[in-house]
Structure formats: structure tokens, C-alpha cells
Amino acid sequence: MPPLGLGVDLGGTNARAAVVDTDTGEIVAAHKEPLRDRSPPRVVEVVSHALREAASAAGVDLAGVRSVGVGVAGQCLGATGVVLNAPNLAWRDVPFGEMLRTAIGVPVRLANDLSVAAWGEKRFGAAKGIDDVVLVFVGSGVGSGLILGGRLHDGAQGVAGEFGHVKVRPSRPDTRPRRCGCGMTGCLEAYTSGMNVAARVREEVAAGAPTSIATLAGGDLSRVSASLVDDAYRGGDPYARALWEEVGELLGTAIANLVTILNPARLILGGGVLLGCPALAAIVQARFDAAVSISATTGLSVERAWLGDDAGVIGAAVLD
């Protein structure tokens, strides 16, 4: 039997547990459950159940496992297992690590979902064998995972990599300051995440902004997405063009600053906004090239994430 690890990916809508071959990163068995009730005790039950199902499918005795890794879409104090803030779960200061440990009788190691994904990519994916890796994710949220000197850098409190919450200043002086889900204004995420872009377009269309996006959405503003903005941009829509120039500059410059500071050997890009919007991606690339410190790009390679939605459970299963 190969060496096996157990990992959990805890998002806002589902919990997914997997048994992973820790030599190859292959998923041996997995079990996914929806989170209907997000109260911490109920989520502990759901995660415990998913772990038991996955373990049983793989023929593993959960009680005999050395530890379980969990990637959480939120800020985690890695050392204590406390989830400080997980907006998608509406959690604040939840001692989830300890609660889950009590429920399953096995030590639990918690980390942010993007830290875990970066670790998965480093072990088995787009950064295999590379010691200095920055993963940038722009999807419904914005964040990063940092592998520095061959190790997961999750910081003194476990909240490193909060790339979505660096403060930025848009180039157009008429852009209103936007409030972020974290409660602050000026966060990169507030201007560039898929959810926030869609919300902004809806607001601005409702206020009369001239754009083809509403038509592309079939008149149903709830269908507005970053992907539709990208379609509109490629169709020559001036509103989409101005919006993408702003979003692309903010993202390209912020990613460049991250590379200038950290000098990674590999930059991994993930998330539906970065990977699913080709027009935006081209602007991000151009703005990155214009802003990054040249010396930090010597030996830098850029890759798309390989592991996709599996990065979380795989990385969690091999958390040290």
C-alpha cells in the first residue's frame, strides 16, 4: 500500500475530503458533501462524515491516521487551528481545528486554502521541485499562496499571503473607493475579484453605463460575470475596455510588486478570472511586464495552475 494522507478542502458551499497517495499526489478516494448549514458544529459533522467516507472507500482506518490537513477559504491561525475570518462561511474566531480534532480523534492541521493549493502545486503540480513559488489566484476572491525556501510560508500567525487585501489606488480618479468583504476599503480584491467586478458592473449598468454587457447577459443582470466583461471587451465595448484597463493595471502591478519583493523562481496563476478571461490576462501580462523589477524576472517562469480544484485536498493531505 502506498503512503496515504488525508486532506480536506473546506469552501463556502462544499466540504471535500480525499485520501491521497503522498508519494505521487494521486487521489485514491474522495468524498464531497454540500454545506447546507454553516454553523461550526454542523460543518464539523459534515467534514467528519466526508473524511470517514473517503477513508472507508480507500480502506484506511481514520483513527490510525497521523494527522489530517484542512484548507479553509479564510484566514486561519495555523498554530492554534482557529479560523479567524471566513466570509463565505460567515465564521469569525471559530476554533475549528480543535473541534474537528475532538470529533475525529486525530490531530488537525489548518491552513488557508491558497496556501494549501500552493503547497499542492509545489509538491505535485506546476512548481514541483521548486523552492520559491508564488501562487496568485483571481477568481470569486483574490489571494496568494507562498512557498519560500522550500517551505509553506504562512507567517507568524498563519495569515500570510493575503494578497487580496493589499491596498491599491485605481488609475482613473473617478473610480469610487470600493469596500471589500473584509470591511476595509481599497483592497485589491474589492476592485478585481470576479464577484466584485460583477457587482460593480451591475451597479454601473443600473446607473445607466452604456455597455453591451447587459445584452450579452440576455438582459438578466444576475448573469453578469467577469467572463461576460471579457466577451464584451473582445467585441470592442468601450465600457468593458475601460474597466479591463483599470482592473488589468491593478492586478498586473500588484502581481509585479509581489514578484519584486519575493523573487520567486515560479509564478503560478490560477482562478477563473485570470485563466478564463483572455483579454484581461493579456492586459495583466503587459502591466506586469511594465512594472516588475527586471532583476526579479531573471530565471522567473510563469505557469497556469495544474491541479485545479484538486489542489486543495492534495495540498492539505501533505501539509507538514
Place this chain on the structure above:
Amino acid sequence: MPPLGLGVDLGGTNARAAVVDTDTGEIVAAHKEPLRDRSPPRVVEVVSHALREAASAAGVDLAGVRSVGVGVAGQCLGATGVVLNAPNLAWRDVPFGEMLRTAIGVPVRLANDLSVAAWGEKRFGAAKGIDDVVLVFVGSGVGSGLILGGRLHDGAQGVAGEFGHVKVRPSRPDTRPRRCGCGMTGCLEAYTSGMNVAARVREEVAAGAPTSIATLAGGDLSRVSASLVDDAYRGGDPYARALWEEVGELLGTAIANLVTILNPARLILGGGVLLGCPALAAIVQARFDAAVSISATTGLSVERAWLGDDAGVIGAAVLD
């Protein structure tokens, strides 16, 4: 005899070598020489001589030393010992590590001066015993040194920590884009270093900006400095006020972003602009507080650098 290490601090005007007690960080002997001629072969001679003088004063046989550490005010490829770019020495792509090794017959370990200073502070100064440390320096230049997970993080190529070259956007739309010594525009250093602030004030005073700074400088614009701007600010000078608000916001926000990304346990502030300009420091602090991700400040403490001008030789002497 205590365990001894040899370190060199190579700036733009002087080379200083020291023999350091690697248990306590105490300087046992030191020798400083001015760099009259900055050609690499001449600098190798000066550094070799300084090392021999310091070693001899401490009763150490230089040939018997395991390695010598050198902190260089510039970008260094740590692995190869090449100085990529040292504006103060007017060097580009100088294989200084190899040249010095040949001259002294001892392996040489090169790193950026602020990386070395951060390492010195971590070993013996303001961050002793702390594993996640960010040192931010704002003096004639702007830069940072990063200790992450207990180790010096100098990146894949040895150029991590180039904090002075993150790109920023000033809040006043009438501020002209400023070119940095590195050749790019929009670098934090171009707006906030002591040298660049002084140059900007001189330009703007020459162009008729109404300010008391010229009077404070006794009419001699060559005496303009960040410290004089701070004096003017505290005297109620509106020009100095607007300038410091802009510089303070840029610095405070950029430092906050660094902390948000890296989640250090200790932030060390150094350099004449940060430590010698109390009015500016108060603005930086306020802007930092307004911009930093709250979760990254849990357990964060801020200290002034302890080792001052000795941080370089001390850190270099104990480079791993």
C-alpha cells in the same frame, strides 16, 4: 577564544570589515577604508586590505577562516556572487564574490546590505530569536530585508526584498511620475528616499514652490534634506505638509502591504528618513494603521533597528 566570523559592509563610499564574535554579535576588531576608486579590481584590493587589517587586529589568520560574508548596497545574485546592479558603485554584473575569493583565498558569501542587516538584527538585535521579520529601511535609498521561517529570504536569484522598487501611485493627481535610479518610473524609492525627496524639493523650489525650506537651508539648496522638510512641516509650512502627506501615505501603505502579505512577528524600521523625521514617521504610522490587514497585526510588534551602522558587518559575519 570565542567563535569568530568575518563580515564586510560594502557601501558606495566606504568598505568596512569586522571580526565578530558569532556567539554574541560583538565586534572584536574593525577596519574601515574609503573607496576613492570604485573600479572592481581596486575595490577588491581595498576590501582585502580592510579584511587583513581587521583580522590581524583580532589575531585571526585570514587564510584559516571558513568564509567571509559581504553585504553590498545593491542587487546581488547570492548563489554566484555576482553584483547585478549597485548604483552607488556604478557596477553592473560584476563577479565580485569570485574576484574577492581569488584575492583572499577564502570562500565569499554575498548578499544585499539590507538582507544582511535584517539577518544581523535577527541574530543579535531588534528581532533576536524571532523567525518572521521584515526590516524596512528608508534613508538615502529604500529597501527591505526579509527573515522568513527563521532564515534569510533572498529569493530564487538573491534579489528578494527590493521594496524600493515596488510601483506606487501618488494620491495627488498633479504629482509628476518620477524616474528611479533603477531606470523605471513609479518606484516607491523615487518618491520617498531621502535623496529623491531632496532632489524633488530642489526642483520644485527652483520652479517657485512657496516654502520655508530654502530659508531653513540658509538659501543653500544643496543643504535641502528630508530632515529639513520635517522641520518645515513642524513649523506649519503648507508645502512641506502636502509633500509629507503624500510621502507618508506612499510609505505607510507600502509597508502595510508588505506586512499584509508576509505576516511577520516583528517589523523593524531603520534609516535616517524613517528614524530622523518625527513628523513624517507619525504620518507613516497613521497610514500604515489605516491600510494594514487587521489579522496581520495580531502579534505584530514594531521596533526601531538596534544595530545601526553595525548591522551590516555583524550580519555579514554570521551569514550562513
